Amino acid sequence: MRSDQRPQNAPLDDDELSALDAHWRAANYLSAGQIYLMDNPLLRKPLEPAHIKPRLLGHWGTSPGLNLVHTHLNRLIRNRDLDALCIWGPGHGGPAVLANAWLEGSYSETYPNVSRDEEGMFRLFRQFSFPGGVPSHVAPETPGSIHEGGELGYALSHAYGAAFDNPGLLVACVIGDGEAETGPLAASWHSNKFLDPVHDGAVLPILHLNGYKIANPTVLARLPETELDELLRGYGHEPLHVTGDDPRQVHQAMAAAMDTAADRIRGIQQQARSGAADGRPRWPVIVLRTPKGWTGPAEVDGLPVEGTWRAHQVPLPAVREDAGHRAQLESWLRSYRPEELFDDDGRPRPQVLACVPEGPRRLGATRHANGGLLVRDLPLPPLERFAVPVDRPGGTRHEPTRVLGNLLQAVMAATADRRDFRLVGPDETASNRLQAVYAASGKAWQAQVLPADEDLDRHGRVMEILSEHTCQGWLEGYLLTGRHGLFSCYEAFVHIVDSMVNQHIKWLRTSRALPWRAPVASLNYLLTSHVWRQDHNGFSHQDPGFVDHVLNKSPEVVRVYLPPDANTLLSVADHVLRSRDQVNVVVAGKQPCFDWLSLDEARAHCARGAGVWEWAGTEDGTREPDVVLACAGDVPTQEVLAAADLLRRHLPHVAVRVVNVVDMTRLMPREDHPHGMTDLEYDALFTPGRPVVFAYHGYPWLVHRLAYRRHGHPDLHVRGYKEVGTTTTPFDMVVRNDLDRYRLVMDVIDRVPGLAARATGVRQAMADARTRHHAYIRAHGTDMPEVADWTWDH
Numbered sequence: 001m002r003s004d005q006r007p008q009n010a011p012l013d014d015d016e017l018s019a020l021d022a023h024w025r026a027a028n029y030l031s032a033g034q035i036y037l038m039d040n041p042l043l044r045k046p047l048e049p050a051h052i053k054p055r056l057l058g059h060w061g062t063s064p065g066l067n068l069v070h071t072h073l074n075r076l077i078r079n080r081d082l083d084a085l086c087i088w089g090p091g092h093g094g095p096a097v098l099a100n101a102w103l104e105g106s107y108s109e110t111y112p113n114v115s116r117d118e119e120g121m122f123r124l125f126r127q128f129s130f131p132g133g134v135p136s137h138v139a140p141e142t143p144g145s146i147h148e149g150g151e152l153g154y155a156l157s158h159a160y161g162a163a164f165d166n167p168g169l170l171v172a173c174v175i176g177d178g179e180a181e182t183g184p185l186a187a188s189w190h191s192n193k194f195l196d197p198v199h200d201g202a203v204l205p206i207l208h209l210n211g212y213k214i215a216n217p218t219v220l221a222r223l224p225e226t227e228l229d230e231l232l233r234g235y236g237h238e239p240l241h242v243t244g245d246d247p248r249q250v251h252q253a254m255a256a257a258m259d260t261a262a263d264r265i266r267g268i269q270q271q272a273r274s275g276a277a278d279g280r281p282r283w284p285v286i287v288l289r290t291p292k293g294w295t296g297p298a299e300v301d302g303l304p305v306e307g308t309w310r311a312h313q314v315p316l317p318a319v320r321e322d323a324g325h326r327a328q329l330e331s332w333l334r335s336y337r338p339e340e341l342f343d344d345d346g347r348p349r350p351q352v353l354a355c356v357p358e359g360p361r362r363l364g365a366t367r368h369a370n371g372g373l374l375v376r377d378l379p380l381p382p383l384e385r386f387a388v389p390v391d392r393p394g395g396t397r398h399e400p401t402r403v404l405g406n407l408l409q410a411v412m413a414a415t416a417d418r419r420d421f422r423l424v425g426p427d428e429t430a431s432n433r434l435q436a437v438y439a440a441s442g443k444a445w446q447a448q449v450l451p452a453d454e455d456l457d458r459h460g461r462v463m464e465i466l467s468e469h470t471c472q473g474w475l476e477g478y479l480l481t482g483r484h485g486l487f488s489c490y491e492a493f494v495h496i497v498d499s500m501v502n503q504h505i506k507w508l509r510t511s512r513a514l515p516w517r518a519p520v521a522s523l524n525y526l527l528t529s530h531v532w533r534q535d536h537n538g539f540s541h542q543d544p545g546f547v548d549h550v551l552n553k554s555p556e557v558v559r560v561y562l563p564p565d566a567n568t569l570l571s572v573a574d575h576v577l578r579s580r581d582q583v584n585v586v587v588a589g590k591q592p593c594f595d596w597l598s599l600d601e602a603r604a605h606c607a608r609g610a611g612v613w614e615w616a617g618t619e620d621g622t623r624e625p626d627v628v629l630a631c632a633g634d635v636p637t638q639e640v641l642a643a644a645d646l647l648r649r650h651l652p653h654v655a656v657r658v659v660n661v662v663d664m665t666r667l668m669p670r671e672d673h674p675h676g677m678t679d680l681e682y683d684a685l686f687t688p689g690r691p692v693v694f695a696y697h698g699y700p701w702l703v704h705r706l707a708y709r710r711h712g713h714p715d716l717h718v719r720g721y722k723e724v725g726t727t728t729t730p731f732d733m734v735v736r737n738d739l740d741r742y743r744l745v746m747d748v749i750d751r752v753p754g755l756a757a758r759a760t761g762v763r764q765a766m767a768d769a770r771t772r773h774h775a776y777i778r779a780h781g782t783d784m785p786e787v788a789d790w791t792w793d794h
Helices: 014-036 063-080 094-104 106-110 118-127 155-163 183-193 225-234 247-273 323-334 400-414 435-439 468-480 491-512 546-551 566-578 599-608 634-650 679-686 701-707 730-736 741-751 760-780
Strands: 083-088 169-176 202-209 237-243 283-289 421-425 462-464 484-490 523-528 558-561 583-587 610-612 627-632 656-661 692-696 716-719
Touching: 014 063, 014 094, 014 118, 014 247, 014 323, 063 083, 063 094, 063 169, 063 202, 063 247, 063 283, 083 155, 094 106, 094 118, 155 169, 155 183, 155 202, 155 468, 183 468, 202 247, 225 237, 225 283, 237 247, 247 283, 400 421, 400 435, 400 523, 400 566, 421 468, 468 484, 468 491, 468 523, 484 491, 491 523, 491 546, 491 583, 523 566, 546 558, 546 583, 546 701, 558 566, 566 583, 566 599, 599 610, 610 679, 627 634, 627 741, 634 656, 634 692, 634 741, 634 760, 692 701, 692 741, 701 716, 716 741, 730 760, 741 760
Parallel strands: 083 169, 169 202, 202 283, 237 283, 421 462, 421 484, 484 523, 523 583, 558 583, 627 656, 627 692, 692 716
Antiparallel strands: 610 656
16 A cells, blocks of 8 residues: 555555564564573574573563554654653563664663674573573663663653753653552652643653553553543543554554654644743643553463463463473464564664664663763852851851752752753742742742742742652652752651652662763752651651661662751752762751851861761860760750750769761761771770760661661660650650750760769759659740750850
8 A cells, every 4th residue: 555545544654564563573572582582582493491591580461562662652753853762661561671772773882792683682582580681670771761660650750850851852651551550650640730841841651551460450441431531631631542452553553643642742842932822731642552462372271361461471481391382482482573573693674673763862872861971060159158157156046948948049040041950849848948949940830820829930940749759750850861959858758759769779779880871960858847846747747767768778879967057958968969879868957956067167077977076075185085975967966965065064074075977877887888987987986985875866776777886886875766756845855755955964974984873963953854844835835944045155
C-alpha cells in the first residue's frame, strides 16, 4: 500500500511499518535473550542446557510494551528532531531498556566491551541479572536513565522534575498499571497544575495497561474505558487510546497517537509562548493496552501465560531441565526471525535501525540523563550580606530559618534568568520562615487563582504541594537532569519519603562508581519545625528519626548537620548547596534562638564539624576537664549552656569542657565515614576517662551507635528525645525527655567521681527546680521566668 493510499489514522506506509516492526521484534528478541541465554546468542546451534543461565531472573511481562514505546519514541524523535528523555516506570523493565540502548549503539559507546555485534550480544545477555553484571531493573548503569526502576510510584514525579525549566525537552513517562496504584503516583498526576508551558518542557504520560501485577489484576486495567477517561480528564489530561494485540494495527495506532500527542503539545507551547494562552492547558496522555507478555508463550504446561499474570517474570521456568520447555523457548525466540534482524556478524541490519535517531537525540545518549554534564555552579552570594552580628555569645536572638530565607531569596534572584534552582516543600515555605523567597519568585501554580490568594505565580520556582512524595520526586528529577534545589519539610513528616531517599542514595552510590556519570548537585533537606519546638502541635508532630534513617545508609553519600544558630546555618547551607553527589540533611529551628557565633567563628566551627567552645567552659588549660558537656542541635545547645552556667554558679571548682557537634558524621570512625574523626582526634576532644554528658537533638541511641567503638564510650551518657511528647510548653518538652539543664547538672553530679557526696545540696536544688517547673506551667501555662528569661551573660 502506497502512503497516499493508507487508511485514515494509519500514518505509516509499508516501509516504515516494516522498519518499526523489525526494530520492535529485535528489541523483544534481545529482551528475552537477556533473561534466558548465557551462550549461543543468535541461535546458530540448537538450544542446549549449557546455553541457558542456571538462575533465570528478570521480568518478561512488561518488556514487549516498553519495547513498543521505545520504538515509537524513536520514530517521533527522528521525524521531528526532538530533544527527549524517557522515564521507564514499570519496575523491572530493564531487559527492554538495555535492549534498546544496545540496538541504538549508546550502550556500546558507554561500555565498549559490549560491542554491537555477536560478541557484544553474548556479553549483553550474559551480564543481565548475573554475578558481576547489571541489575534486572533500569538502574544507574543503564544509559539514558535517571529513574531507579526497583521501586514503584515515582516515575511521573521524576518526569515532571526533569521537565521543569527545560523548555525544549519532551519527557515521556511510561507508567505501569501496577505502579499506577501507588500513592506517590496517584498524587503526582496533579503535577500538571504546576507545569509552566512557557518556561518548562512537556511531559507525555503513557499509561501502559497490560492487566496484571505479580499475581493479581490491576485496578485501572479493569475500569471501563469511559470511567478511566473520566478519571484522566479529571486529572486534566486528554486521553489517546491504543489498544490491541495485532502488531500491525497497534503500530499504526501508536504512531497516530504519538503524532497527535506531539502536535497537541507543540500547540499548547506555541500558544503559551506567544502570550495567547487562556487558562490551564489540557495535556495529552496515551493509554496503551497490550497483553502482558505479548508475543511470548501463549500457553505453558496447559496453562495460559500471554495476557495473564503468569507472564510477569519468567514464563518458561524450567528450560534447563525440561526439554519441552527448552523447545518452546527456542520456538519463541526464533519466532522473531533473528536472521532477518541481525547480519552474519550479529550487527543490527539497516532496516532495524531505520527509525533510530542519531547522536545525542538517542534516548540512551541524551545528556539530560547524565545531568552532571549540564550542571553549573550555583551563584551563591557572600554570606556577609545575611549574617547576623554577634558581639558576644548569646547576646541576641534570631530565627535561623528566617535568616536562611534571605540567602535563598538571593539565590532565587541570581538564578532568575538561568532558572536552575527550585525550592520545594509541602505547603510549608512560609510556616518554615522562608517566605523571603517570594520577593524573587512566587509559588508555581497553573490552576485557578482567586482574589484572596497570595504569591501564586504561573512562572514561579517555589513548589508547594501537600505531598512529600511528589516534592521528593520533583526534586530528584530536577537534580538528576542537571539543576539545583532544596527540600524544606517539617521534621516529623519527612519520614513519608524514607523509601524514596533510600532509592536516591542507592542511585548516587552506584553512580559514583561509574566513571561516565558526572556528579550532580546534592539532594538537600532542610528539616525544621522540629521535635523540640512542636510543642503547640503535640506528639503527632514530634519525631526526629529521619537522621537515624539516613545515617544507616551509604557513608560516602550521606551527611547530617545540626547547626546551633543562624550563622552556622548559613555556613552549612552554603556548603551543602555547593556539594555534589550527596544527600545532606540539615536540621535547624525556625523559632528565635540565641546567636552564639559570629560568621567567621561559624565558618571555622562548621569546617571542624565538632569543636570545643572554650568561652562556654571552665577549663583553665592546666589539667584535663572533670566533665565534658557535649551538644548537637539548637535546643540541646541552649540547655547545655544553661547547665554550664548553673555549674559555674553552684560548682565553680568543677572543670567543664563544652563541645558542640555540627556534623554528626564526625562522631564516626574515619574508616567508616570520610568525615569521621580518627581515634586521636576524638580522644583529644572528648577526653577518655572523663564522663561525657551529651545532649542530642534526636534519639539518644544514635550517638551511642556512632561512637560505640571509641575508647571513651563506657563514659558516654546521652540525653535526647525518648518518645515522650504532648502539647505543652517548650521547656516542658525537654523536661519530659530529661534533656533539660537541671537534669544535665544532675547527670554531671552523678558521674564525676566524688562529686555526688560533695554536691548533694546542689543536686537537690536541681530536682526541686524540675518540681517547681511542673507546678508553674500548670498554674500559668508558660515556662518559669528563670527559664524563659535566661540568657548567657558570661
